[in-house]
Amino acid sequence: MANNFPRRPPSGIKVIVVGAGFAGLAAAIECDRKGHSVTLFDKVDNIDEITRIGDIISFDPNGSVAFERWPGVVNEMEAIARQTKHIDLYHHQGKFVTRQDFSHEKAWGRRINGHRGQLHNIIYRHAVDRGIDIRLGKRVEDYFEQDSPPQAGVVINGERIAADVVIAAEGVRSRGRKIVLGFDENPKSSGYAVYRAWFPADRVRNNPVIKHLVENGDTHQGFIGPDIHFLASTIKNGTEVNWVFTHIDDGNIEESWQFPGKPEEALKYLEGWCDVVHELVKATPEGRLIDHKLVYRDPLPTFISPKRRIALIGDAAHPFLPTSIQGASQSIEDGVVLATCLELSGKQDIPRALKAYEKLRYARVHRAQANGPKMRERWHKADWNEVWKKPEMIHLIRETWLLNFDAEKDAYDRFWTVLEELDHDEQQIKPRL
Secondary structure, rough: HHHOOOOOOOOOOOOOOOEEHHHHHHHHHHHHOOOOOEEEEEOOOOOOOHHOOOOOOEHHHHHHHOOOOOOHHHHHHHHHOOOOOEEEEEOOOOOOOEEEHHHHHHHHOOEEEEEEEHHHHHHHHHHHHHOEEEEEEEEEEEEEEEEOOOOEEEEEEOOEEEEEEEEEOOOOOHHHHHHHHOOOOOOOOEEEEEEEEEEOHHHHHHOOOOOOHOOOOEEEEEEEEEEEEEEEEOOOOEEEEEEEEEEEOOOOOOOEEEEEEEEHHHOOOOOOOOOOOOOOOOOOOOOOOEEEEEEEEOOOOOOOOOOEEEEOOOHOOOOOOOHHHHHHHHHHHHHHHHHHHHEEEHHHHHHHHHHHHHHHHHHHHHHEEEEHHHHHHHOOOHHHHHHOOOHHHHHOOOHHHOOEEEEEHHHHHHHHHHHHHHHHEEEEEEOOO
16 A cells, blocks of 8 residues: 555655654655655554544644645545634623634635544554554654764664664654753743643533534634633534633643643633633533643754754744644644755755755744744733724734745755855855865
């Protein structure tokens, strides 16, 4: 079955990918498409440890354009994604404020919003179908790179496993960050945490306060209040419900997707909020709520290692706040661009390929990243005297430069120009003899 997928001729480049999340899978699939030989390692023993995670994830057109090139994937995703074209925004006490319509974005591509685990499972199965060498239950202890022979690799159970290039995609605690930075550093709290819930709509359908959310197909709404925004969706034709809300981090949770949340504790943050929000939280079954610390990392000076054989992608390179709605899409872009740079450079010029990857990604990623705090402040610090006069003040940031973008095309178009710029820059900083 693996031979049925279109791919470039073999490049001779051996790639190790660490991490089987969205970033790592995207990088592995794109490397396979470009003709590179890929081995993917992840510490989980069973992929269900990742796919069972139940909350919503969003891919904007700039991320989903990659899925269009993976046969069958985008149609599977669409079948389980939320089918809405707008979001209705409310004051936290329940008064309707504004509707933000996204219909015009169809010209840019697909918006895919769905269950994190289910969408991940679709991509994972595609990687397996392609025949990608995926090795689970393999915890990477360390990274290395060397000049002779020129290679990079990982250490697993004391064994050194080498390749031409290593892609570190295992998130904010990636061990790859140490070899890139030259030292260990810990993630910082952003000062916020987020409750996330996903459950069947049965507990909503008979509640007179919230049953309207599941009676007419899929819906999407947000409630905006002081230092909190609460987003809720119904999905799969109103048969499933999810909600999230960001709140001030009071230090009671850890940096983990698995920390259980309790509805009664969540409600303490929502005093004075409308009945719809309260009833959604109360309807959440036991075991269907998590409380997750939103971590922050200082922007890295580089995404690549000193010998340019190891590259960070996704959250390992640039963690995003949820209010950016771009973390997932940017991680897909990373994998696409890195695989393309390796294809264009060839096996003999991998260090320049990684430098080009960084040049193509660095400014764009950080510009997109800045939208997270900006959007959070727009909601959490809203001046309601002004909002009632100009409701679009609380609309989501949706910018053409960000969403109407094809990372693969951009890499093909700009790769050689970027290399020329890098060569020029290096000549400028060489010491004069």
